[in-house]
Amino acid sequence: MNDELPAHTWQSTTVGSEGGPLLVCEADAFPEWGGALHDSAYTLDPACDYARAWSAVHPSDDDLEAAFVRFGAHGQHTGLVWEMDGEGSAEIAYGPAGTFLLTRSWLPRDRRDAPRRRAAGASPAQETEVGELQLPGGRAVVVWAAEQAAGAVLRVEPGTYRVTCGWHEGTRGRYLPQEEMYGPPRPYADDDWSCRWVRFTRSDA
Numbered sequence: 001m002n003d004e005l006p007a008h009t010w011q012s013t014t015v016g017s018e019g020g021p022l023l024v025c026e027a028d029a030f031p032e033w034g035g036a037l038h039d040s041a042y043t044l045d046p047a048c049d050y051a052r053a054w055s056a057v058h059p060s061d062d063d064l065e066a067a068f069v070r071f072g073a074h075g076q077h078t079g080l081v082w083e084m085d086g087e088g089s090a091e092i093a094y095g096p097a098g099t100f101l102l103t104r105s106w107l108p109r110d111r112r113d114a115p116r117r118r119a120a121g122a123s124p125a126q127e128t129e130v131g132e133l134q135l136p137g138g139r140a141v142v143v144w145a146a147e148q149a150a151g152a153v154l155r156v157e158p159g160t161y162r163v164t165c166g167w168h169e170g171t172r173g174r175y176l177p178q179e180e181m182y183g184p185p186r187p188y189a190d191d192d193w194s195c196r197w198v199r200f201t202r203s204d205a
Contacts, residue, residue, distance in 0.1 A: 007095070007096060008093040008094065008095045008096075008101065008116075008120045009093060009094045009095075010091060010092070010093045010116065011091070011092040011093065011094070011152075013092060013152045014089040014090060014091055014092070014109075014152075015089065015090045015092070015102075015142045015143060015144065015151040015152050016087075016088070016089040016090075016144060016151075017084050017087060017088060017089070017090070017144040018087050018144065018146070019086060019087045020050070020053075020054060020083075020084075020144065020145060020146055021053055021054065021057050021081045021082055021083045021084065021144075021145050022081070022082045022084060022090060022102070022142060022143065022144055022145060022151075023053060023069075023079045023080070023081055023082075023141070023142070023143050023144075023145040024079060024080040024082065024102070024133065024140055024141070024142050024198075024200075025071075025077065025078070025079035025080070025133075025140070025141055026077065026134065026135050026136065026137055026139070026140065026141075027137060027139035027140060027141045027150070027153055028137045028139070029071075029072065029077035029079075030141040030143075030150055032071060032072040032073065032077060033049055033071055033077075033079070033143075033148065034048055034049040034050075034071070034148065035048070035049060035050050035145070035146050035147050035148035036048055036049075036050035036051070036145075036146035036147075037050075049069070049071050049145070050145050050146045052069055052071075053069050053079075053081045053145040054145070056068070056069045056081050057081050057082075057083045058083075063083070064083065065082070065083055065128060065130075065165040065167065065196070065198075066080060066081060066082045066083065066130045066163065066165045066198055067080075067081050067130070068080060068081070068130075068131055068133070069081050078133065078134065079133075080130070080133050080163055080198070081145060082102065082165065082198045084104045084196070085104070085196065088104055088106065089104070089109075090102045090103065090104045090142070091103050091104070091112065091116070092142065092152065092154065093116070093120065095120065095199075097201075097202065098156070098157040098159075098201075098202040099199060099200060099201045099202065100140075100154060100156060100199075100200050101119060101120065101197060101198070101199050101200070102142065102197060102198050103115065103116060103119040103120075103195055103196070103197040104195065104196050104197070105174075105193055105194065105195040106174035106175050106193070106194060107175075107176060107193055108176070108181065110185065111176065111185060111188075113188070114188040114189060114190050114192055114193055115168075115170075115190075115193050115194075115195035117190045118168050118190040118191065118193075118195055119166070119168075119195055119196075119197035121190070122166050122168075122197070122199075124164070126166050126168075127164035127165060127166040127199065128164060128165055128166065129162075129163075129164055130163040130164060130165055130198075131162075131163055132160050132161065132162055132163065132203060133160070133161045133163050133200065134160055134161075135156055135158065135159065135160075135161055135200075136158050136159070137158060138155065138156060138157065138158040139153055139154065139155060139156065140153070140154045140156050140200075141153055141154075142154060156200075157202060159202050159203075159204045160202070160203050160204045161200040161201060161202060161203060162200070162201045162202075162203040163198065163199070163200055164198070164199050164201070165196070165197065165198040165199070166196065166197055166199075167194075167195070167196040167197075168191070168194060168195050168196070169194050170191060170192050170193040170194040170195070171189075171191050171192055172188075172192045172193060173193070173194060174193065174194045
């Protein structure tokens with residue numbers, strides 16, 4: 001971990017998932033995202049965008065943290081699919097030099113300072129390269145991939161973003177013990193609690 005962490009501005013908006021990955025894509029492309037489609041028996045259409053997003057991060061021989069998925073009538077758009085590992089909410093932060101960050105931990109929102117610091121201060125060696133995402137219009141949608149309505153719309157610098165992801169298994173696990181859940185807030189070390197994150201860094205700046 002870095003002794004001096006780069007400044008990050010955490011947003012009040014979060015993006016929730018009822019289970020399954022989040023999608024990050026260019027806002028102008030999002031209207032062509034189909035989300036989850038079901039038949040009359042509520043069986044998921046395996047050809048729908050959400051099913052393909054799920055398959056991208058859960059291929060038959062592996063489980064991935066993040067992957068890319070093509071969508072649109074002619075597959076002309078690309079979205080980044082990020083697995084949050086179960087139901088929960090992702091926090092959003094703007095970082096230095098045009099970066100932005102999505103993080104997920106399993107702590108109550110008012111106790112997340114430590115996992116925020118852990119994700120924000122991660123070194124390149126603690127992250128896995130995913131690829132590049134084009135955001136030419138300067139607006140990115142972040143949404144549960146099953147949805148067809150935008151979750152959060154972020155103002156970002158137009159350009160190409162290098163995508164990296166990371167995760168940390170906390171020394172104290174994922175969940176606060178009950179006696180701490182309802183007690184007064186207390187300081188925690190950055191490594192105490194599990195978290196995962198995905199970082200977007202301008203690669204054409």
